[in-house]
Amino acid sequence: MEASIKQFTVSVYAENNVGLLNRISAIFQRRHINIESMNISVSEIEGVSRFIILVNMTEVNVKKIIGQIEKQIEVIKAFYHTDEETIYLESCMFKIKSDLLFEERQIQNIIKESDARIVTVNREFFVLEKSGRRHEIELLHRELSAFGIMQFVRSGRISITKDKMKITELLTEFKN
């Protein structure tokens, strides 16, 4: 196992109970690991939450962290994956002056080429949304910066693994 620091996606399947976020983030904090991004949502199983946590650390340590996350009572299962093992994306939103949309023809081209979507337009501003890989979002950000961005926000990473997650099997086992 390499001792080099790499980017890993930690996915956690857990009960949707108060306080668990604290418990999980404390495990990273103890080892002085900065969380690059985090997303918590419902999962494919009713009542079960899924955490997607992006961290930069060594594989040796991410394995230890998985063990420590998994031993939390309300965690059903935790995994870690490299970028190659997942399909992932982020979302972002831009708020831009509406005038520009009509005055600067280039903006229209940028929107078309980047696969971004206009969410809303009014007299003052329009809102652009884009989902994709980080570099695509960064490219779009760079291109739009030239015209002036009123607001920008980017979400944490969400990802799906290529391999199977046997969570339902685990939960069925408990019932019997």
Place this chain on the structure above:
Amino acid sequence: MDVQTKLKQSYLNQPSEKISGAEAVIRCLIAEGADTIYGYPGGAIMPVYDELFKYQDQIHHVLTRHEQGATHAAQGFARISGRVGVAIATSGPGATNLITGIADAQIDSTPMVCITGQVPSHLLGSDAFQETDIVGISTPVTKWNHQITDATEIPEVLAKAFYIARSGRPGPVLIDITKDAQFGELDFTYKKCEGIRSYNPIPRVDKKQLSAAAELINAAKKPLIVWGQGVILGEAEEEFKAVIEKSGVPSAWTIMGVSAIPTSHPLNVGMVGMHGNYGPNVLTNACDVLIAIGMRFDDRVTGKLSEYATQAKVIHFEIDPAEIDKNVKTDVAVLGDAKESLKELLPLLKKNTHTEWLEKFSELSKIEFEKVIKNDLHPTKEGLTMGEVLKEINTQSKGEAAIVSDVGQHQMIACRYAEFSKSRGNITSGGLGTMGFALPAAIGAKMATPEREVVAVIGDGGYQMTIQELGTIFQTKAAVKIVVLNNDFLGMVRQWQQLFFDKRYASTVMTNPDFVTIAKGYHIEAKRVTKREELASAVEEMMASKDAYFLEVCVEKEDNVFPMVPSGASVSEIRLE
């Protein structure tokens, strides 16, 4: 929470009745067999105390003199009996005072349930009087915690709390109950918890791993077992003894594991770690197979990790998957409960003896005796040693007493020299190193096993951190024997200052009060010993006493504990002087 937890079926048909949340708390405790609990009242927990008053014939509530004392007493209770210890406190400072004991129980895997009162739910988050976010504060040091804001949650949450605290690798659980939930009403039925779907307390033993382990052990020429508290927590003492006797493997212990087999066992080769025995430390770096059973390779055990048993194949028997490869890379990991794993391992082992290899331990033990043990136990100098006090306690208790130690030099001496003939004999703060642990822990231990002699061995520093618990002893008449080994120093720190900081004794000199007078102030029989010729009779008098007894032994001021693996050194670089 219904889907997540499995409740015992037989309880499901019980008729329910309407009671208050506070009464429900007490009824849950009774259902879980908690007959002795420790705590301190205050505003936010008053409804529960009011019910404790009504149920005092069924639950003995011990009023400690500080909430920290309540947690350590609950820990002592749990450590000696294997039952879940219970501590209760009010919100705010009452709750925060529990934290040290909770952290101690977490790192030493002690089953404990703490119940705290909380401000009424409508005031949560408003910085109300005595409000503190105890669930947030205790999260990193609890196995589980939960806040109850509705009386109807109480039975299920408490059932879960006890189940989590005692199952698998045990640990502390904190339940915070708002005052309105204590006053609220519910239809009470109690169902014991039998499972939580996201929690697998005991991993199944993998037969393949088990036979791989047996193969390595059978083929080993120089195997060494290091066992920890897992053997005791898993109640696997018999299975463990059978395994070592059949395989003939020399076995060393961590301070949390000692007493699982009698000290006098011929395969017991002593203590590992920073102040452990010479033989097992040196030979850790000579063995060919290292078999760790129910221990977690603490840094005080391993010394410099990169030079720890690198030549050996490592087998790790462990209940907690997170411990595997955490510190030491294992070749074979056998997950599971120690009792079950060892039972299944036994038939796979070949009968063996390792006479020559065992002889190596005796040889090193002789060196240690000449350089260290002789001077500790049979001193010729004038000042009393801590070791000779322990030796005297051994002689008079015949190894049957439970020794409760605090933290520091006296603790290392107690762990090194105390002799045990019964399991659960050594109660000490291992992982957290909590000064002030011993006096309250001894109270809990004595109450859990009144028939057993409980001797607290404490330094003059740690004693004063929870000295107020003498009040608890006085009030409850707990017949705890207290031995303070007084060197007027914070001895272990002073030792490090001497060895590594050129004798700059920064804040380690203690100007101590008259301990005997203090004990007498609490009407506890007390004596001070300053000379060797007084020691035996004083210990005898203490052991003969039916009541609590305080014995201060003034020992040599600047004795050091050896052997010693200096911080950052390899275990085989252990120093004898």
